[in-house]
Amino acid sequence: MGIHATEVTAEHGRGRTADSEDAPLLQVKDLHVEFRTRDGLAKAVNGVNYSVRAGETLAILGESGSGKSVSSQAVMGILDSPPGFVTGGEIVFKDQDLLKLSSEQRRKIRGTQMAMIFQDALSSLNPVHTVGTQLGEMFRVHRGTSKAEAKKKAVELMERVGIPAAKERVNQYPHQFSGGMRQRIMIAMALALEPDLIIADEPTTALDVTVQAQVMELLADLQREYNMGLILITHDLGVVADVADKIAVMYAGRIVETAPVHELYKRPAHPYTRGLLDSIPRLDQKGQELYAIKGLPPNLLRIPSGCAFNPRCPMAQEICRSEVPPLHAVTEADGAPIEGRGSACHFWKETIHG
Amino acid sequence: MGRYVIRRLLQMIPVFIGTTFIIFAMVHALGDPVAALFGDKAPDPAVAAQIRQQLGLNDPLIVQYGNYMKGIFTGDLGTTFSGQPVTELLKTAYPTTLKLTLVAFTFEVIIGIGLGVISGMRRGKLADTGVMVMTLIVISIPTFVIGYVLQYLFGVKWGIADATVPEGAPIQSLILPGIVLASVSLAYVARLTRTTIAENSKADYVRTAVAKGLPRRRVVTHHLLRNSLIPVITFLGTDLGALMGGALVTERIFNIHGVGYYLYQGILRQNTPTVVGFVTVLVIVFLLANLLVDLLYAVLDPRIRYA
Ligand SMILES: Nc1ncnc2c1ncn2[C@@H]1O[C@H](COP(=O)(O)OP(=O)(O)OP(=O)(O)O)[C@@H](O)[C@H]1O
Ligand code: SF4
Ligand SMILES: [Mg+2]
Numbered sequence: 296m297g298i299h300a301t302e303v304t305a306e307h308g309r310g311r312t313a314d315s316e317d318a319p320l321l322q323v324k325d326l327h328v329e330f331r332t333r334d335g336l337a338k339a340v341n342g343v344n345y346s347v348r349a350g351e352t353l354a355i356l357g358e359s360g361s362g363k364s365v366s367s368q369a370v371m372g373i374l375d376s377p378p379g380f381v382t383g384g385e386i387v388f389k390d391q392d393l394l395k396l397s398s399e400q401r402r403k404i405r406g407t408q409m410a411m412i413f414q415d416a417l418s419s420l421n422p423v424h425t426v427g428t429q430l431g432e433m434f435r436v437h438r439g440t441s442k443a444e445a446k447k448k449a450v451e452l453m454e455r456v457g458i459p460a461a462k463e464r465v466n467q468y469p470h471q472f473s474g475g476m477r478q479r480i481m482i483a484m485a486l487a488l489e490p491d492l493i494i495a496d497e498p499t500t501a502l503d504v505t506v507q508a509q510v511m512e513l514l515a516d517l518q519r520e521y522n523m524g525l526i527l528i529t530h531d532l533g534v535v536a537d538v539a540d541k542i543a544v545m546y547a548g549r550i551v552e553t554a555p556v557h558e559l560y561k562r563p564a565h566p567y568t569r570g571l572l573d574s575i576p577r578l579d580q581k582g583q584e585l586y587a588i589k590g591l592p593p594n595l596l597r598i599p600s601g602c603a604f605n606p607r608c609p610m611a612q613e614i615c616r617s618e619v620p621p622l623h624a625v626t627e628a629d630g631a632p633i634e635g636r637g638s639a640c641h642f643w644k645e646t647i648h649g
Numbered sequence: 650m651g652r653y654v655i656r657r658l659l660q661m662i663p664v665f666i667g668t669t670f671i672i673f674a675m676v677h678a679l680g681d682p683v684a685a686l687f688g689d690k691a692p693d694p695a696v697a698a699q700i701r702q703q704l705g706l707n708d709p710l711i712v713q714y715g716n717y718m719k720g721i722f723t724g725d726l727g728t729t730f731s732g733q734p735v736t737e738l739l740k741t742a743y744p745t746t747l748k749l750t751l752v753a754f755t756f757e758v759i760i761g762i763g764l765g766v767i768s769g770m771r772r773g774k775l776a777d778t779g780v781m782v783m784t785l786i787v788i789s790i791p792t793f794v795i796g797y798v799l800q801y802l803f804g805v806k807w808g809i810a811d812a813t814v815p816e817g818a819p820i821q822s823l824i825l826p827g828i829v830l831a832s833v834s835l836a837y838v839a840r841l842t843r844t845t846i847a848e849n850s851k852a853d854y855v856r857t858a859v860a861k862g863l864p865r866r867r868v869v870t871h872h873l874l875r876n877s878l879i880p881v882i883t884f885l886g887t888d889l890g891a892l893m894g895g896a897l898v899t900e901r902i903f904n905i906h907g908v909g910y911y912l913y914q915g916i917l918r919q920n921t922p923t924v925v926g927f928v929t930v931l932v933i934v935f936l937l938a939n940l941l942v943d944l945l946y947a948v949l950d951p952r953i954r955y956a
Contacts, residue, residue, distance in 0.1 A: 371860055373856060373859045373860050375851075402862050402863075402864065403862060404862070405859075405860055405861065405862030406860070406861045406862030406863075407862060410860070410861075411860045413853060413856070413857060413860075415853060418852070418853040418854065419853040419854055419856070419857045420854060420857065421854040421857070421858070421872055421875075421876070422854070422876070422950070422951070422952055423875055423876055423879075423949065423950060423951060424871075424872075424875075432861065432863070432871075433861060436861075436862070436863055436864070436867065437862060468951040468952070470951075470952050484857075484861070
């Protein structure tokens, strides 16, 4: 009886909020991005799929050059174009395909409904304007707020992200802040208009290790408070473990494995993910030589046929060189489905269970 | 900032003394001014000796220089050999040259930056290529050639502008000379602006401005231009001195009675007080312009603070 009752409420819930709650906030479908450069066609993103719900954190992981930034720039609509072009796919944000909107419509979404935090806050903030001006600009441009009001909002924002003496410091320039404080200002700027989605592209990579944790914690707190969707791009597996709900691992412009965060750490279903995990230094293996994935990331002008990882993969077979592995649904050994898991490997079964 | 200005002003003193002395010595090395006074005719040796005595030309160079400097600090820049106070000449010459320089500077700023922005924003497009080719041509042709050609075309052949500038140098007659004087600097400004715009448009903070959802116009004016113009303005400041130097050439082409005219006369007659007086003022203007640029630089770029 109890079970029945739950099902009914669930049904009701679904009926009422089908669009707002169940549908993901952002759904990227089969996204393709290429760069038309003098050297040729660099296929930076080759059919990426992922989704983020409100309040959820998706971590995107992968080596340098795997297309993490490019795919998120395509979502934001700030791709460097030319040479970059979105050549296929859909970016469904709040039930509309962003790729079908005019550039003016997309501009109005940026900053108000989705915002981005960049890696290097020093170069990402304008050196010749005070932080107050740059924060206030969000309100002035998108909300038509007066100058005085915008400044007041800027001070409030700075206080909210934990910058001491915000009233005085609002008139200072970015170079007068420490790295951690600058990144807090970047976060404040992204947060200004309370967007539904924040994309953070390696927000802590440029910071001291001691500050990294604080900034990450702030970001996670704010995300919870505002129930925002968060895409966290990183190549640091250590950072994501605490904050992410799920992880997408990228390789050569493709997502090769998706999994809830603890699942992925416990038992990876893709040889590349396993390689990444094995190359994290661990306390219990002190003194042993660190594992490293052999070889280099592929040249995007000439991506290997079949599975792009095959030249570096310890498990590669003949089929890996000829057939591109689709994203298989990963299941338990007995065939029971595992929520949210997928692996683009012909031998995912062997990898996870064998 | 105040202390910085004072230090800079103090630093100017040795520079000032050094440059004036070098000019003083150079004009002396040109030859005997008394002989030049008589033109082609050989002067009566007795008369020449007397004039030399009167003008103090027999004293050692350093003593002459000392006397001259003493004069400067009492506002006396000496008299020409014909008896006119040099300050009088300065008063008639400098306003004309300054007017010409300002006209040229205005063209340099407006057209130079304008072309640079257009070309930097449309890199590789037709407008950009056009600007690049035009500026290259202007840079590679000597100014006086451009000057004479434009003078002939606009002033003589088509009669659109004054071929020579009348007495008093009214502004409208300075437009053509102003363009000629500005031409090379203008070309450099356009190219420099293009480069900094192109560089800065890839900068992270421009990407941030776009990600903030700012309209393109605001991204360009508030973020891209503001930063790109810092090196351009520095160049403009240092170029102000070069522009005044160039004015001397332009003045000859268009027969403008400015600094160039009097300086030229002074050199021809080896008239030390005139030459040194004019150049001294040029040096002061140049030094002050440089100081102004440095201060402006600090205002434009908050990362620079002078202590
Ligand atoms: N402006 C550009 N012009 C040409 N190619 C580009 C450009 N931006 C990115 N690329 C290409 O796209 C590929 C993916 O770049 P991306 O910045 O997404 O990598 P990433 O995964 O974010 O790496 P990292 O960890 O170093 O930030 C790069 O290898 C590069 O070749
Ligand atoms: S498909 Fe083959 S090459 Fe690719 S990861 Fe799996 S085993 Fe390795
Ligand atoms: Mg990146």
